[in-house]
Amino acid sequence: MAENWATSASGQALGIDLHVDVPGPSGLRRGLTDALREAVRGGRLAPGTRLPSSRTLAADLGIARNTVADAYADLVAEGWLTARQGSGTRVAERPVEAPRPAPGPSRRAAGGLRHDLHPGTPDLASFPRAEWLKAARRALNAAPNDALGYGDPRGRPELRTALAGYLARARGVHADPERIVICAGFVQGLMLLGEVLHARGVRDVAVESYGLDAHWNVLTRPGLRSRPLPLDELGADIGQLDAWSGVGAALLTPAHQFPLGVPLHPDRRAAAVDWARRTGGLILEDDYDGEFRYDRQPVGALQGLAPDRVVYLGTASKSLAPGLRLGWMVLPASVSDEVIEAKGAGDWSCGVLDQLTLAEFLDSGAYDRHLRAARLRYRRRRDQLVTALAEHAPAVRATGIAAGLHAVLQLPPGTEQSVIRAAAWQRLGVAGLSSFRHESAARAEGRDALVVGYGTPADHAWAGALEMLCRVLP
Amino acid sequence: MAENWATSASGQALGIDLHVDVPGPSGLRRGLTDALREAVRGGRLAPGTRLPSSRTLAADLGIARNTVADAYADLVAEGWLTARQGSGTRVAERPVEAPRPAPGPSRRAAGGLRHDLHPGTPDLASFPRAEWLKAARRALNAAPNDALGYGDPRGRPELRTALAGYLARARGVHADPERIVICAGFVQGLMLLGEVLHARGVRDVAVESYGLDAHWNVLTRPGLRSRPLPLDELGADIGQLDAWSGVGAALLTPAHQFPLGVPLHPDRRAAAVDWARRTGGLILEDDYDGEFRYDRQPVGALQGLAPDRVVYLGTASKSLAPGLRLGWMVLPASVSDEVIEAKGAGDWSCGVLDQLTLAEFLDSGAYDRHLRAARLRYRRRRDQLVTALAEHAPAVRATGIAAGLHAVLQLPPGTEQSVIRAAAWQRLGVAGLSSFRHESAARAEGRDALVVGYGTPADHAWAGALEMLCRVLP
Numbered sequence: 001m002a003e004n005w006a007t008s009a010s011g012q013a014l015g016i017d018l019h020v021d022v023p024g025p026s027g028l029r030r031g032l033t034d035a036l037r038e039a040v041r042g043g044r045l046a047p048g049t050r051l052p053s054s055r056t057l058a059a060d061l062g063i064a065r066n067t068v069a070d071a072y073a074d075l076v077a078e079g080w081l082t083a084r085q086g087s088g089t090r091v092a093e094r095p096v097e098a099p100r101p102a103p104g105p106s107r108r109a110a111g112g113l114r115h116d117l118h119p120g121t122p123d124l125a126s127f128p129r130a131e132w133l134k135a136a137r138r139a140l141n142a143a144p145n146d147a148l149g150y151g152d153p154r155g156r157p158e159l160r161t162a163l164a165g166y167l168a169r170a171r172g173v174h175a176d177p178e179r180i181v182i183c184a185g186f187v188q189g190l191m192l193l194g195e196v197l198h199a200r201g202v203r204d205v206a207v208e209s210y211g212l213d214a215h216w217n218v219l220t221r222p223g224l225r226s227r228p229l230p231l232d233e234l235g236a237d238i239g240q241l242d243a244w245s246g247v248g249a250a251l252l253t254p255a256h257q258f259p260l261g262v263p264l265h266p267d268r269r270a271a272a273v274d275w276a277r278r279t280g281g282l283i284l285e286d287d288y289d290g291e292f293r294y295d296r297q298p299v300g301a302l303q304g305l306a307p308d309r310v311v312y313l314g315t316a317s318k319s320l321a322p323g324l325r326l327g328w329m330v331l332p333a334s335v336s337d338e339v340i341e342a343k344g345a346g347d348w349s350c351g352v353l354d355q356l357t358l359a360e361f362l363d364s365g366a367y368d369r370h371l372r373a374a375r376l377r378y379r380r381r382r383d384q385l386v387t388a389l390a391e392h393a394p395a396v397r398a399t400g401i402a403a404g405l406h407a408v409l410q411l412p413p414g415t416e417q418s419v420i421r422a423a424a425w426q427r428l429g430v431a432g433l434s435s436f437r438h439e440s441a442a443r444a445e446g447r448d449a450l451v452v453g454y455g456t457p458a459d460h461a462w463a464g465a466l467e468m469l470c471r472v473l474p
Numbered sequence: 475m476a477e478n479w480a481t482s483a484s485g486q487a488l489g490i491d492l493h494v495d496v497p498g499p500s501g502l503r504r505g506l507t508d509a510l511r512e513a514v515r516g517g518r519l520a521p522g523t524r525l526p527s528s529r530t531l532a533a534d535l536g537i538a539r540n541t542v543a544d545a546y547a548d549l550v551a552e553g554w555l556t557a558r559q560g561s562g563t564r565v566a567e568r569p570v571e572a573p574r575p576a577p578g579p580s581r582r583a584a585g586g587l588r589h590d591l592h593p594g595t596p597d598l599a600s601f602p603r604a605e606w607l608k609a610a611r612r613a614l615n616a617a618p619n620d621a622l623g624y625g626d627p628r629g630r631p632e633l634r635t636a637l638a639g640y641l642a643r644a645r646g647v648h649a650d651p652e653r654i655v656i657c658a659g660f661v662q663g664l665m666l667l668g669e670v671l672h673a674r675g676v677r678d679v680a681v682e683s684y685g686l687d688a689h690w691n692v693l694t695r696p697g698l699r700s701r702p703l704p705l706d707e708l709g710a711d712i713g714q715l716d717a718w719s720g721v722g723a724a725l726l727t728p729a730h731q732f733p734l735g736v737p738l739h740p741d742r743r744a745a746a747v748d749w750a751r752r753t754g755g756l757i758l759e760d761d762y763d764g765e766f767r768y769d770r771q772p773v774g775a776l777q778g779l780a781p782d783r784v785v786y787l788g789t790a791s792k793s794l795a796p797g798l799r800l801g802w803m804v805l806p807a808s809v810s811d812e813v814i815e816a817k818g819a820g821d822w823s824c825g826v827l828d829q830l831t832l833a834e835f836l837d838s839g840a841y842d843r844h845l846r847a848a849r850l851r852y853r854r855r856r857d858q859l860v861t862a863l864a865e866h867a868p869a870v871r872a873t874g875i876a877a878g879l880h881a882v883l884q885l886p887p888g889t890e891q892s893v894i895r896a897a898a899w900q901r902l903g904v905a906g907l908s909s910f911r912h913e914s915a916a917r918a919e920g921r922d923a924l925v926v927g928y929g930t931p932a933d934h935a936w937a938g939a940l941e942m943l944c945r946v947l948p
Binding site: 026029030033037041070073074076077078079080082092093120121124125127129132133136137140141145146147148149150151172174184185217218221263266269270273296297299300301302304305317321322323324325326345349350351352353354458 | 500503504507511515544547548550551552553554556566594595598599601603606607610611614615619620621622623624625646648658659691692695737740741743744747770771773774775776778779791795796797798799800819823824825826827828932
């Protein structure tokens with residue numbers, strides 16, 4: 001059964017394809033090891049097969065005997081071969097591997113869109129690559145060695161300090177660097193908060209009745225239930241929180257409701273803080289695009305009103321790029337220890353190099369310069385969108401405040417699905433408002449609308465995208 | 475109760491500290507907004523206080539009335555002030571904030587060590603900063619825009635492809651880029667696997683009786699139990715797996731047991747694969763330092779023997795730096811969908827810039843060059859350690875193979891704790907073997923030892939660290 005290799009004339013005849021990358025004995029040894037391993041793996045050398053002695057194979061191949069002996073030893077150590085006193089070197093007995101299935105198709109189909117106006121992504125073509133690389137060079141050259149080690153689960157102190165200053169200045173956030181936690185984007189922060197809330201015994205979290213189901217699902221995973229607050233032109237109906245019992249937290253987008261685009265009315269901001277103070281509840285403030293306001297100064301974060309009851313969540317995903325996977329939480333003292341402990345236990349850390357680079361980006365003023373340019377770009381696009389609608393689609397109206405990277409286009413009742421289909425036909429990517437509705441929320445009559453991410457296209461593609469959008473609108 | 479501001483002569487008298495960063499109306503407006511917000515926040519303006527009319531305050535401060543009106547509007551929108559027809563602008567009623575506790579001490583005490591020989595961290599001073607920055611520049615300049623967007627939960631295809639080639643070549647891993655998942659270090663990978671195993675109904679995972687409790691705790695969190703396999707000079711006692719029923723996976727360090735430093739014997743490698751095939755169990759192969767072997771070619775990964783039953787886990791934490799938070803899993807087809815789905819749901823992604831940089835680092839050969847230099851450095855240190863022991867501490871013997879970044883120093887029975895105390899007295903950081911014992915493992919008699927991380931010090935500090943170590947040894 002076990003054929004004896006020593007009877008064969010040469011390695012080649014036995015199915016070895018000896019390929020040497022690096023000249024010299026170590027290259028030969030590696031080449032022979034690889035070739036023999038492949039021959040075993042591919043089944044050309046069956047289990048139990050006795051291999052030629054190292055002397056014989058070396059002579060066959062015209063290489064040194066030690067090289068063969070070393071290659072055999074490598075493969076014995078790895079478990080491909082066995083070496084027994086008196087029985088020589090054999091291919092190890094093991095069940096034959098099942099053939100590998102062919103690799104499946106790529107997980108993300110390219111989509112084949114001509115233009116993409118889905119909301120959620122900024123203009124990636126305007127990522128400040130050169131400035132970022134400059135900051136990375138300065139940051140890495142200045143970093144102490146121990147910055148490259150295992151670190152604080154909260155993230156690098158340089159970034160937490162830079163963010164505390166920036167958030168106080170730009171967003172009115174009351175931020176202590178000791179209670180800032182850097183996370184891999186908003187969702188990771190929400191995931192940690194969901195875990196901590198659940199561990200505290202919270203079961204229900206209020207959310208807005210329109211939003212992202214990916215966020216609601218993050219809350220559901222540890223066992224929380226998301227309950228949708230009705231929305232109107234003043235934002236989320238905070239009064240509903242008192243009607244429900246047992247809601248332990250509320251996830252809100254106060255500066256610019258996503259996707260409806262309204263800010264939370266001052267009275268409701270006060271009511272939300274009041275609810276949190278009265279009940280011991282937490283407000284999770286998702287400030288995803290708070291820096292982008294075009295009609296006035298940005299409204300400061302709700303967190304500034306009640307740093308003891310609000311978790312502030314910010315992100316670089318809209319201001320710079322989602323690919324950085326950098327977000328931050330500013331935590332009230334009452335939950336900071338639990339959240340930091342949960343983060344440390346799971347080692348959910350972000351790379352320090354990007355953290356140090358963002359700190360340098362903030363401190364050097366490059367972040368502010370980038371935001372000013374981005375604000376001008378997105379404001380211009382929004383103005384062009386509104387103008388184009390007035391001219392080419394008078395039945396459609398952009399609602400929500402002039403802010404952020406997306407607009408809500410109100411459609412004539414009953415037309416949302418047909419517009420989406422028309423867009424798909426043109427290979428224009430665009431989202432219907434109904435796709436953002438919470439499954440437990442009442443279906444709103446007459447809320448046919450598109451949510452248009454005007455931030456997404458590159459500058460050169462924007463005019464074409466806008467033209468295509470107008471063509472598919474009623 | 476609510477004092478009327480309008481009676482005061484000037485903003486200054488009311489406790490406003492008007493500070494203007496940027497000249498011009500917008501700087502003034504922001505300065506006034508900040509000053510008023512601080513006055514409210516700090517309690518100098520009590521809830522209910524009526525503010526002077528914008529006309530009055532503007533005259534007091536010598537600024538334009540619109541600037542004051544805008545600042546009031548900002549603060550109304552944020553919720554600090556309220557504006558009611560007929561009642562003017564007042565400070566919003568809200569419960570007084572509790573005073574903030576003083577920030578606690580930093581979570582990681584500096585430790586005040588003169589030398590640190592704890593295992594687990596490579597020489598951070600030799601991180602190839604210049605080469606890394608060069609690779610980052612090439613990588614970011616070459617990256618398509620959409621690389622900066624939300625991406626595949628598995629990580630960037632550039633890195634997965636580069637790793638597949640590297641791991642096949644250097645570690646004998648059978649890697650399909652489609653089933654490689656980039657994660658934020660080993661622990662994040664283990665966390666995902668723990669979740670998936672638990673969801674599949676697995677309750678017991680075998681581990682090695684000496685290891686890192688941080689890893690065992692990661693398995694415990696989703697509800698798994700870790701059961702320690704006895705260890706001897708051939709590595710983990712794989713036969714024990716058959717004696718236990720219901721073990722669904724085994725976490726092993728086959729190339730170089732951590733911390734004992736022995737490789738898993740070829741027979742046990744075969745037995746582990748055989749166990750996995752017979753029972754449908756999974757082997758989780760922690761290949762944390764497989765590239766560092768000084769006495770011979772590295773032994774290939776166990777995964778190469780059974781890609782269908784072994785999850786291979788690798789990391790850049792020892793080869794480059796833990797601060798990168800970059801690790802990778804090579805998944806068998808049977809679990810890849812579940813793991814990738816779990817990763818996607820939680821958005822546990824790593825920043826793309828470091829991923830692209832590492833891909834470039836691998837493809838350009840810079841990684842191989844760095845590893846060659848690192849191998850020489852660590853090998854020299856290990857040799858110096860062994861020589862120094864022979865000369866200065868003949869009662870102590872380094873055991874385990876010449877590999878990795880740590881050595882186990884066998885001490886005379888009963889001396890481990892006193893040596894640790896002597897080291898602490900000298901402010902030398904070093905770990906006792908007993909601190910790595912699994913709590914359910916039998917206490918081994920005569921296993922007094924130190925685990926010495928000779929990789930950790932910078933080159934210039936190594937000689938001093940070694941000298942100090944010899945001084946505290948019996």
